[in-house]
Amino acid sequence: MLVTGLCSFHSLASHKFENISNVSHFQIEVVTELLEPYQIENPDGTLSGFSTEVVHALFKKAQSRANIRVLPWARAYEIARSTPNIMIYSIAHTEVRDPLFHWVGSLKKEKLYFWGLKSKFPDNIDDIEKLKAEKIAASRFSNVAQYLQANNFKNIYELIKEDQNMLMLYRGRVDLIVATELTLKTRAQKLGLDFNKMKKIKEVTELNNDLSIAFSKETKPNVVSHFRQAFDAIKRDGVIEQIKNKWNIQ
Template identity: 40%
Template sequence: MLNTSSSIAKQLVVTEILPPYQFYQENTALSGFSVEVMQEIFKITGDEIDLQVFPWARAYKTALNQPNTLIFSLSRTKVRENLFIWGGKLMREDIYAWCLQEKFKTPITDIEQLKKYKLAVTNSSSTAQYFQQEDYPFIYTVVSPEQSLQMLYLNRVDFITGTKSTLVARASKLNLEVSRLKKIIPLSVVNHDLYFAFSLNSDKKIVTKYTNAYKIIEKNGTLDKLRNKWQVQ
């Protein structure tokens, strides 16, 4: 279990709840694929960790502005490339546009066709940044992915985005009928590798220590074992 005591903290780490990568178990312990990868890295670095779980926009803003801040799991996009110091790759996401089964009876074959529909995205997420950059006119930004899912089920928006594993986990948590969800179209333009990364003004020695630790778990097979355990790419 990660040490979250800020009184003895040495390294600030920020994240969000993003099952199956980061989520709370019933006993309130933080678990998931990315959490277990980072735990292995922390064992090697030997640091005490001040882990802060925030809504995504706050975690992202903290990592942008506060020195020596580590953030995970962060999509590595063109927009973000020069905003962070990139550590190690955790996994890759396959993202789709999703609707309710009764919608979109005519197949969508091009992402541009979605411009006439209402979309809910999480504030400061990579998908939000993409659709805003491409001037999609009917975007609703929300604090959490759960809100976007609830808006979809309430017919307040036409589609949302996400991976199958994350949407199934969220729908189950909210007691929503998972079978009502339907993929519209793959969103290859927003498929990105997820990394842990550091704020730009971070100490180079700290960054090197963590990237070296990542190389160790990559080389000794620990990373692949965790990917197999959690069935991520």
Template identity: 35%
Template structure:
């Protein structure tokens, strides 16, 4: 009986340790919190996948840097959406893509700034960028020493509006929603130079079971094939092109 009890405790502990956990951030309209609850395109897709697989997992909205660190060290942990880049390729297991985006340097139109290359941007005074975002990692790897990392994109917009910075990094998916949150009109902004094209994925920790990754990818592919993914995408991103579907 003692052996059976110990075995049961061990199994219960293992099951608890392997419970699926999901993290996301404030990145409207793809994923964000509304009235204290996570929502957005990617959140709805993730919930649909869980419904199809019969799984349940809490979705926590946290600062990006925290979720990014947890998704690298905790087994069975997912972070969405995460831009898939060469620098991150070996850090995670991937399910997607959920969206496609173009990343650019932006400034207020009233600033009359002009930047036509990364080399010119490298010589600029200060560039605000969300900490540990793919764009931050890329520019840092390119040798940029003039970056000002901030907690999140909303903070970056407010800094721009208040004149604390003149140049920021944003992408085409979040531009309109984030500017709205910061009280800046789209017409007040100007894209100066586009330097990245990326696909957004669900990133799982490397310790996550391969069977879970395969099942989630299969269900996402099925959503793309039956039209349910496209319906969600048009709901949240009506003006953006669909990401690639499953390979034939």
């Protein structure tokens, strides 16, 4: 488990937030996973990435402190589902998850695709039913795993770490994975894999979503309101767009 140092931020904001005296300067527990290029572990053990920088900017504007824990996604998701006053990122804002969390703001719109190796899928496939018998890897409790289960895919391999999905594909242990192009390109570079061997098979329109920041359902309303206002402020001030440009996020 990677734990970032406790980040204490002092106010640089002129904007006053509702209930700020009850929320500012409090430590907020934050859970996440490693997911390139959104959450990246640096060689020195610190955490960076596009979404992490947005979260740091958010806490700076909110005048609060973040204690960020990096966990396998299933564990992070379980904590955020069952524990009050927990922030989680980067989490796909899906229809199924919408009532389960308080949503703070969108980081990026995502398009997800089925991917396989060109050697396995030389021909184009338009009918999703033809993919349901293939072996497919997905992270446990991910929106991908939830989709596959709900749509009667037969051979789902639920894994703990996102990197394992791509490694299993390249080693021939599964036939398909589901991800965005940006994530797979970044991960292939990290793992030393040839991305050109991969084939984008079919868009999974049902999984297209806003990658987001959210709070657990039992989080205090004034905390949620405070961070929503802080998120709106950094979006309005162009901070998020600047971080996107730095990380070449479209």
